Amino acid sequence: MALESRLRLPLARPAPATAFLSGSVSKANHLPFSLKPASTSLSAANAPPPVVVVGSANADIYVEVDRLPLVGETVAARAGHSLAGGKGANQAACGGRLALGPTYLVARVGDDANGRLLEGALAHAGGVRLDRVARAPGAPSGHAVVMLMPDGQNSIIIVGGANMEGWATAVDPEDLDLIRQAGVLLLQREIPDWVNIQVAQAAKGAGVPVILDAGGMDAPVPGELLGLVDIFSPNETELARLTGMPTETFEQINQAAGACHKMGVKEVLVKRGSQGSALFVEGEDPIRQPIIPATEVVDTTGAGDTFTSAFAVALVEGKPKKECMRFAAAAASLCVRIKGAIPSMPDRNAVMSLLESAQVE
Numbered sequence: 001m002a003l004e005s006r007l008r009l010p011l012a013r014p015a016p017a018t019a020f021l022s023g024s025v026s027k028a029n030h031l032p033f034s035l036k037p038a039s040t041s042l043s044a045a046n047a048p049p050p051v052v053v054v055g056s057a058n059a060d061i062y063v064e065v066d067r068l069p070l071v072g073e074t075v076a077a078r079a080g081h082s083l084a085g086g087k088g089a090n091q092a093a094c095g096g097r098l099a100l101g102p103t104y105l106v107a108r109v110g111d112d113a114n115g116r117l118l119e120g121a122l123a124h125a126g127g128v129r130l131d132r133v134a135r136a137p138g139a140p141s142g143h144a145v146v147m148l149m150p151d152g153q154n155s156i157i158i159v160g161g162a163n164m165e166g167w168a169t170a171v172d173p174e175d176l177d178l179i180r181q182a183g184v185l186l187l188q189r190e191i192p193d194w195v196n197i198q199v200a201q202a203a204k205g206a207g208v209p210v211i212l213d214a215g216g217m218d219a220p221v222p223g224e225l226l227g228l229v230d231i232f233s234p235n236e237t238e239l240a241r242l243t244g245m246p247t248e249t250f251e252q253i254n255q256a257a258g259a260c261h262k263m264g265v266k267e268v269l270v271k272r273g274s275q276g277s278a279l280f281v282e283g284e285d286p287i288r289q290p291i292i293p294a295t296e297v298v299d300t301t302g303a304g305d306t307f308t309s310a311f312a313v314a315l316v317e318g319k320p321k322k323e324c325m326r327f328a329a330a331a332a333s334l335c336v337r338i339k340g341a342i343p344s345m346p347d348r349n350a351v352m353s354l355l356e357s358a359q360v361e
């Protein structure tokens, strides 16, 4: 069956994705954010095109220990539990909750218990289309053992598994077809660079904007990948690592973003934790977005993924960049109030309520 009919995507895209980048967004796209209908139908002609996330899905196995075991020693954990994570899964789960149109995750899991945990958790998170999450034979699902110490420190061991080994020698043509019909392609760095490059090439060829979240492996970002990215989104540490420049002050970040422009990335969206965020578009004044203060900061895990994904959701709706950043800051502010990554990601109505109340403050 042709992909188009299998996915029941509208034949005509509501707005050319490139319009969002060039700033030539139609007037209709400047409408305020609208509420998410009770059920999102792909066949709705006026639904925004899909958010497509290509990335990792990881089973995060948390063990609470008093101390790390010595070589040859066995220690008993005080508690243990497993949660779905991985930057790809996190960003897809967030898109699923926030986007008016569909959100797809393209990922590889193993044919094992962790793979089933991931599929179940993503189905439970709601709103994410899992048609393109495939079980890779012969590779375990990506997983991480997170050892949590009483003082809040942690030690982590990651098994890349299917995230790294589960892709065939070339990306599945059906995945590439889906990407060509997307409103935005969202990438991170927890799958092989060659996969990111192939899917970014497909997006670029179809005029679909590509956002690369710098989070994940800390190996250098290949120049070929950077050259295909429309918006590069690092936090301050990742920006410093990429450019070899200091990123402590706003002016230093501005300089480092300028170095990224020289590497071929036109837009750099920097996440600055409790200092907010800033977007550096080549040749334009930076746009600064302060945080929307949280009543109580419980756990910032997943705040970066929430921010990037929410930004992408607003971008697909044709919102101006400043509004995309405000929407993302509101979503991330809600995320830091609840423990965990996927469990803390807000739904659209909560973000809109916060935006409304923040407006009148």
Ligand SMILES: Nc1ncnc2c1ncn2[C@@H]1O[C@H](COP(=O)(O)OP(=O)(O)OP(=O)(O)O)[C@@H](O)[C@H]1O
Binding pocket: 215, 234, 235, 270, 271, 272, 273, 274, 275, 276, 277, 290, 291, 292, 293, 294, 297, 300, 301, 302, 303, 304, 305, 307, 328, 329, 332, 333, 336
């Ligand atoms: N204390 C806070 N209060 C409100 N919003 C916050 C707070 N900390 C972070 N945020 C929001 O979350 C966004 C992303 O956070 P951060 O810069 O920590 O991302 P990150 O380093 O990529 O995160 P991580 O990798 O831990 O998910 C910030 O730009 C900000 O909008």
